[in-house]
Amino acid sequence: MLTKHSENQLFHTFDETLRPQIEELLSLGKSAGADLIEIFLEKTDNISLLAEQDDISNVSPSFGIGAGIRVFLGKKDGFVSTNDLSKAGLLFALSQALGMLGLEIATQNKHNFEGLDSLKDYGIKKKNWLKDSPDINESTIKLLDSTKLLSSKNKNLEVRRASYSRSWQEVVIAATDGVFARDIRLHQTVGMNVIAIKDKNRSTSARRYGSSGNPNDLRNWDINKSAIELNESAEQMLNAEYVEAGQMPVVLANKFGGVIFHEACGHLLETTQLERGTSPFHDKVNKKIANTAVCAVDEGLSNYAFGSLSMDDEGMEPQNTLLIENGILKQFISDRAGALRTGHPRTGSGRRQNFSFAAASRMRNTYIKQGTYSPDKLIESIDKGLYCKSMGGGSVGPTGQFNFSVEEGYLIKNGKLDKPVKGATLIGEAKEILPRISMCANDLDLAAGFCGSVSGSINVTVGQPHIKVDSITVGGR
Amino acid sequence: MTNNITTKTNGELNPVFLNQLLDKYSNELDIRKWDMGASSSTDISVQVQNGNAKQLKGSQRNSITLRVWNKNKVGITSTSDLTDKGIMKAMKGAIEASLYGNEKESPEFSSLAKSPLKDISSKLSKSHSIDQLLTILKRAEKQLIDTHDSIDSVPYNGLSESYIERLYINSDGANRFMKLSQSSIYLYAKSEEKNKKPRSAGAIRINSDLEKLDINSCIDETSKKIISHLNYKAIETKKYLICFTPEAFLQLINAFSSMFNARSIIDGLSLMNEESLGKQIAVKSLNISDEGLHPDNIGAFSFDGEGTPTQNINLIKSGILSNLLHSEATARKFGVAPTGHAGLGAKVSVSPDWLVVSKSKGEMDMDETLSVKSTLQEYILIDELSALHSGVKASQGSFSLPFDGWIVKDSKRTSIEAATVAGDIIKVLNSIVKIEKEKIVTHQGISPFVWVENMSITGEA
Numbered sequence: 001m002l003t004k005h006s007e008n009q010l011f012h013t014f015d016e017t018l019r020p021q022i023e024e025l026l027s028l029g030k031s032a033g034a035d036l037i038e039i040f041l042e043k044t045d046n047i048s049l050l051a052e053q054d055d056i057s058n059v060s061p062s063f064g065i066g067a068g069i070r071v072f073l074g075k076k077d078g079f080v081s082t083n084d085l086s087k088a089g090l091l092f093a094l095s096q097a098l099g100m101l102g103l104e105i106a107t108q109n110k111h112n113f114e115g116l117d118s119l120k121d122y123g124i125k126k127k128n129w130l131k132d133s134p135d136i137n138e139s140t141i142k143l144l145d146s147t148k149l150l151s152s153k154n155k156n157l158e159v160r161r162a163s164y165s166r167s168w169q170e171v172v173i174a175a176t177d178g179v180f181a182r183d184i185r186l187h188q189t190v191g192m193n194v195i196a197i198k199d200k201n202r203s204t205s206a207r208r209y210g211s212s213g214n215p216n217d218l219r220n221w222d223i224n225k226s227a228i229e230l231n232e233s234a235e236q237m238l239n240a241e242y243v244e245a246g247q248m249p250v251v252l253a254n255k256f257g258g259v260i261f262h263e264a265c266g267h268l269l270e271t272t273q274l275e276r277g278t279s280p281f282h283d284k285v286n287k288k289i290a291n292t293a294v295c296a297v298d299e300g301l302s303n304y305a306f307g308s309l310s311m312d313d314e315g316m317e318p319q320n321t322l323l324i325e326n327g328i329l330k331q332f333i334s335d336r337a338g339a340l341r342t343g344h345p346r347t348g349s350g351r352r353q354n355f356s357f358a359a360a361s362r363m364r365n366t367y368i369k370q371g372t373y374s375p376d377k378l379i380e381s382i383d384k385g386l387y388c389k390s391m392g393g394g395s396v397g398p399t400g401q402f403n404f405s406v407e408e409g410y411l412i413k414n415g416k417l418d419k420p421v422k423g424a425t426l427i428g429e430a431k432e433i434l435p436r437i438s439m440c441a442n443d444l445d446l447a448a449g450f451c452g453s454v455s456g457s458i459n460v461t462v463g464q465p466h467i468k469v470d471s472i473t474v475g476g477r
Numbered sequence: 478m479t480n481n482i483t484t485k486t487n488g489e490l491n492p493v494f495l496n497q498l499l500d501k502y503s504n505e506l507d508i509r510k511w512d513m514g515a516s517s518s519t520d521i522s523v524q525v526q527n528g529n530a531k532q533l534k535g536s537q538r539n540s541i542t543l544r545v546w547n548k549n550k551v552g553i554t555s556t557s558d559l560t561d562k563g564i565m566k567a568m569k570g571a572i573e574a575s576l577y578g579n580e581k582e583s584p585e586f587s588s589l590a591k592s593p594l595k596d597i598s599s600k601l602s603k604s605h606s607i608d609q610l611l612t613i614l615k616r617a618e619k620q621l622i623d624t625h626d627s628i629d630s631v632p633y634n635g636l637s638e639s640y641i642e643r644l645y646i647n648s649d650g651a652n653r654f655m656k657l658s659q660s661s662i663y664l665y666a667k668s669e670e671k672n673k674k675p676r677s678a679g680a681i682r683i684n685s686d687l688e689k690l691d692i693n694s695c696i697d698e699t700s701k702k703i704i705s706h707l708n709y710k711a712i713e714t715k716k717y718l719i720c721f722t723p724e725a726f727l728q729l730i731n732a733f734s735s736m737f738n739a740r741s742i743i744d745g746l747s748l749m750n751e752e753s754l755g756k757q758i759a760v761k762s763l764n765i766s767d768e769g770l771h772p773d774n775i776g777a778f779s780f781d782g783e784g785t786p787t788q789n790i791n792l793i794k795s796g797i798l799s800n801l802l803h804s805e806a807t808a809r810k811f812g813v814a815p816t817g818h819a820g821l822g823a824k825v826s827v828s829p830d831w832l833v834v835s836k837s838k839g840e841m842d843m844d845e846t847l848s849v850k851s852t853l854q855e856y857i858l859i860d861e862l863s864a865l866h867s868g869v870k871a872s873q874g875s876f877s878l879p880f881d882g883w884i885v886k887d888s889k890r891t892s893i894e895a896a897t898v899a900g901d902i903i904k905v906l907n908s909i910v911k912i913e914k915e916k917i918v919t920h921q922g923i924s925p926f927v928w929v930e931n932m933s934i935t936g937e938a
Contacts, residue, residue: 010560049577050824052744058824059577061570064540064557078607080535083557093537100533100607140577159745159872195745195872202873242899245714245935275526276632278667280675356536393867395879398632398667398677401895403879405867425868425877425897427935429674475877475897475935 011041011067011085014172014182016119021087022174023115025094029071030113030176032103036072037094038175038336040313041085042355045130048165051143054151059136066355069093073101075341079358116180122310123170123184130168132215133186139164139218143190146223150194154231156238159195164188164218169354171313179315187306187459188217189448192226196234203237203422205230205390205407210306210448212459217304233390233408236420243409243421243476249385250426250469251378251412255447256391258462261296262366262451263394264402264430269298269323269331270349270361271338272454278398280431281329290327290434293371297322298333300348300364306448307364307460314350314359321347323366327435335361353456360455367463371440375466378439380415386424386474387412400430403475425475433469441466490517490539490642492654498561502568503545503648510546511568512586512647514782514821515539522637523610525618527630533607542782542821545571550578553823574823584825587805587815590651590784595770597779597787599657601640602686610636610687614662617692621664624700627707633665633679638687641776645784645821653780660687664699670707676892678702678881683775683920702860705883709892712884712936718856718910719898719932720849723834723917723924725859725880730765730832731921732862732869732876733902737767737792737800739807740827741871748874748903749798751811758798759906762840765793767802769817769830773918777830782821787830790816795837796906802827834924836912843910849926855886857934859898874902896936905929 011018022039029037043065050058067090068081078100080093095105134142143162150160169185193206207230211217252260273279281289290296300309300318311317314336322330334342335350338361350359379387387410394404406424410417446463495515503511517539524531542555545568552575556567614636622628638660645653665679680698684690721729735741736749736758743751749758769777769787779787783805791799803811804819804827820826836842849858859882868878877899883890911928 055579055581056577057579057582058822059574060553060555060823061574062555063563063566063570065563066538066557076530076533078533078535082537083539083559084537093535096535100535102608136573136577204870204872245899245933247937275531277630278632356538358532358534393864395864395867397863398665400675401879403864403868403897405864405877423875423877423899425864425879425899425935427879427895427897427937429895473895473935473937475879475899477899477933 011090014041014043014170018172019116019180025090026174026176027113028105029094029098031106032098034071034073034098034101034103036176038070038173038314040068040355041172042066043170044354045168046166047136049136049139049143049163051147051162053147053160054144056140056144067093068355068358069097070358071097071101072340073103076101077337077358081356113176116174117178118180120181123182126184126186129184129186129215133166134218142218142221146192146227149223149227150192150231153227154196154235156196156198157194157234158197161193163191173313173315175315181311181315183310185212185309186215187212190218190221192230194230194234196238198238201238203234203240205234205237208448210459211304212306212308214304237408237422240420240422243386243424243474245474245476247471247473249382250472250474251382251385251387252391252464252467252469253389254443254445254463254465256449256462257388257467258367258447258464259391259394259449260402260404260426261368261464262363262460262462263396264400264428265434266298266363266366267396267453268400268430269333270363271332271334271342271344272360274332274342275338280400284329287329288327289329289431290324291437292327293440294324294327294434294437295369296324296367297369298363298366302365302461305365305446305461309364312348312350312359313352316346316348316350318348318364333361333363335359351455351458353458357455360453362453362455362458363451363460365446365461365463367444367446368440368465368467370442370444370465373439373441375441375443378441378466378468379412379417381439381468382412383414385412387417388426402430403427423476427473427475433472436470436472437467438470439468490515490644492644492646492652496646498564502565506568506572508545508547508572510648511544512645513541513543515541515644517642518639520637520639521607521610522635523607523614524635525611525614528615528619530611533611535607541567543567543571544821544823545575547572547575549583550575550580551583551823552576552578578823582806582824584806584823586647586649586651587783587785589786589815590647592786594779594786597770597777599655601656602658602688605638605687610638613692617662617664617696621666621696621699624696625668625704627668627670628666628700628703629669631664631666634663636662643778645780645782647784651784653784655778655780657776658685659776660684660690662690662692662695664695666699666703668703668707676703676706676709678706681920685775705890706892709894711894711938712896712934713938714935716931717934718854719929720856720858721927721929722858722860723926724919724921725862726834726924726927727832727919727922728862728865730834731829732865733871734829735871737802737829738827739801739803739811740825742801743807743810746872748872753798754801756798757796758903759793759796760909761796762837762842762912763793763796763906763909764791764835764837766791766833767829767831768833771831771833773923774831781817781819783815783819783825785815785817785819787817795840802829832922834927835916836914836925842912844928845911847911847928849913851888853887855884858883858885858890876900876902894937896934899933899935
């Protein structure tokens with residue numbers, strides 16, 4: 001029924017005092033013959049709130065603890081996760097991870113592990129983040145203010161929803177190569193979505209904003225600006241007609257327009273994809289893969305950006321990784337396993353949703369750098385095409401083919417924006433589209449999002465300036 | 478002393494201890510009414526690459542969701558910290574959350590939380606070692622690659638075995654517990670031929686017992702699909718006669734399941750409204766039911782998040798919207814009994830279990846001659862839809878979705894290079910011209926092949 005008291009020492013206080021217990025576990029793993037053992041400990045304290053119309057309809061706090069233990073032997077690895085942070089629980093998880101690779105905990109030969117380095121404590125300056133964040137009361141007031149503001153701006157809004165979620169995470173990472181690091185992460189998102197109904201027409205519109213490491217983010221949220229933007233979009237799309245399908249030039253707006261680069265190109269530059277043999281760019285380092293107008297980076301350093309971090313989930317500080325320079329592929333995004341299996345050096349990009357996933361090479365803040373044109377110049381260069389003001393989600397197939405829905409689109413006629421259109425989907429393949437990005441505007445901006453992949457759903461930033469794609473398939477009716 | 482509510486080695490929940498602890502803490506904190514859902518799982522899984530282990534994973538996970546009633550307001554918390562301190566923290570969190578509970582939408586205990594449950598045979602299968610899983614998957618990968626020269630790899634694959642427990646208890650004495658096992662395999666292969674684009678296709682199989690998992694048919698289906706996609710062509714953008722495979726039609730219906738969802742209707746997020754019940758929304762030949770208790774539904778639980786027994790329920794009968802899926806709160810609002818489709822929350826979500834599509838008895842199809850085995854006229858066979866999370870506007874009824882499939886003429890199938898299908902779900906349901914007789918079991922429900930006329934396809938020709 002219950003764990004025995006003697007085995008019940010808990011790994012619940014994440015600080016230097018954990019050193020002897022962690023070193024003992026790592027030493028046991030090393031003695032068993034593993035090349036490397038990594039322990040990831042996690043505590044979370046999250047809350048999500050939902051306001052619908054003029055009521056708070058959901059307040060959901062959640063707490064979590066867990067550990068992930070990863071063992072490498074040669075190029076293979078075994079990974080076990082558990083909610084049980086007792087010594088017995090972690091020992092059991094370690095023995096399982098070792099067992100996956102045919103190893104057993106030995107009682108002899110404990111001298112081949114030299115111990116952990118000094119604790120790198122990135123969390124020490126962040127200890128007040130949780131208490132400095134808005135409490136439930138303050139958060140609910142702000143959300144209700146936002147839905148009330150929406151109703152005052154548009155009588156056609158039948159559904160008005162606003163949500164807030166705060167995710168606080170404390171982690172400790174330790175590995176037999178000496179890594180011993182602690183961090184605290186704080187991510188906040190606010191979302192608004194509406195349904196407008198007029199006669200037989202319906203339109204939906206949604207926006208999400210997010211930040212990392214900024215306890216005041218919700219307080220600073222400009223609900224008036226968001227409400228105006230959302231109302232304009234819903235109202236325009238209420239009168240939109242279905243777009244006619246075909247091949248055409250498009251201009252993609254900045255901010256969340258960058259989701260296409262993230263999905264269609266960024267993922268193919270992760271070593272995870274190289275390992276699978278599914279990246280068409282696997283042999284293209286220092287070769288041209290995009291139009292010379294394209295320079296792109298992935299970094300984890302921008303202040304308060306949703307994908308920024310002090311260290312990745314393998315204890316490495318994030319790098320500013322230049323992916324594409326003037327159309328030439330420069331570097332891949334790599335983690336520990338990626339470096340081991342593909343030879344591409346780590347970039348501080350080992351990321352995971354939580355303890356139950358092994359880290360994998362994942363993007364952080366990924367964007368196309370800005371160019372020199374004003375956004376109007378891009379529109380003016382097109383006789384007949386599509387302006388994608390707001391993008392929805394999308395997906396990428398295993399061989400690089402992608403599709404994205406356009407939430408808010410406008411026809412371009414004779415170099416000017418024309419009527420709004422709905423139902424558009426952009427379809428293409430990364431290696432064919434990258435050479436067709438011919439113009440980048442001078443208005444780079446970023447947007448927060450969640451990215452789901454092999455190591456779960458993580459916080460990322462996408463971004464770009466306005467860009468022009470010379471030709472792309474637009475799905476419609 | 479800090480206790481843990483699970484056993485040391487296998488993470489199983491301990492309902493008796495949990496109940497005692499919640500009783501004790503609720504008394505201490507002056508809470509008279511509470512309920513709790515808990516789940517626990519133990520999984521192992523493997524992935525392989527080129528005959529080698531790629532990743533080996535194991536996990537033991539537990540979590541509870543706790544609701545408390547505090548002066549008629551409900552608060553909720555979930556936690557994976559199942560120590561006694563963790564449970565106490567969760568209860569305090571739920572009490573704090575209850576201060577912001579919505580009195581207009583306060584859930585109650587399900588009136589059926591203590592009703593007898595249907596007997597779902599859920600024998601636990603024998604567990605296997607990670608080495609056994611690895612051997613099986615390595616063999617499957619090799620077998621699949623050996624089926625055709627063009628198949629160069631199986632980049633996405635996995636074999637897993639899981640043991641899952643679910644528990645529901647409340648302060649009124651309801652006590653539900655169930656445990657089941659589940660195994661699954663997925664194989665997603667890639668092929669590449671000279672001067673052609675890489676192509677990919679996959680299949681999945683699920684069974685309660687690894688020994689009974691139909692791995693050969695998963696290999697066979699993946700191989701046949703990918704070979705059929707090797708010779709592809711771009712198609713014209715225009716309106717086509719469409720045949721949905723059972724998998725694709727179920728994907729589409731599931732994406733619009735808010736039509737049947739009482740919670741979505743109340744919230745204004747559904748295409749339907751409270752007056753839609755009893756109205757004709759599809760052709761008369763169409764039946765859709767939700768059958769969580771169907772014997773082919775692997776992984777079925779006999780009760781939902783609120784402890785209500787799982788039930789089979791007709792949703793569309795001869796084209797008429799006949800019932801909705803309910804939680805306790807939505808059922809109360811509609812004056813019916815809960816249907817066993819609820820989660821657990823302050824605002825309880827509702828979702829379908831396992832959809833079954835069939836043809837109404839006695840109803841004629843618009844075009845009886847159509848058959849996926851013999852039709853000679855040109856049509857598009859849609860095998861799998863993609864990007865459902867972004868290409869579906871459930872509250873508007875519209876969709877625009879990429880798909881894998883073939884253009885078929887004179888019974889000859891040619892793979893489509895890349896295309897999307899767009900439409901309006903109500904129009905689709907009313908443009909069904911044939912529902913074939915043979916019902917096919919898939920991992921997400923049961924459906925025959927369904928034919929729809931005049932649908933918009935965007936191709937690249």
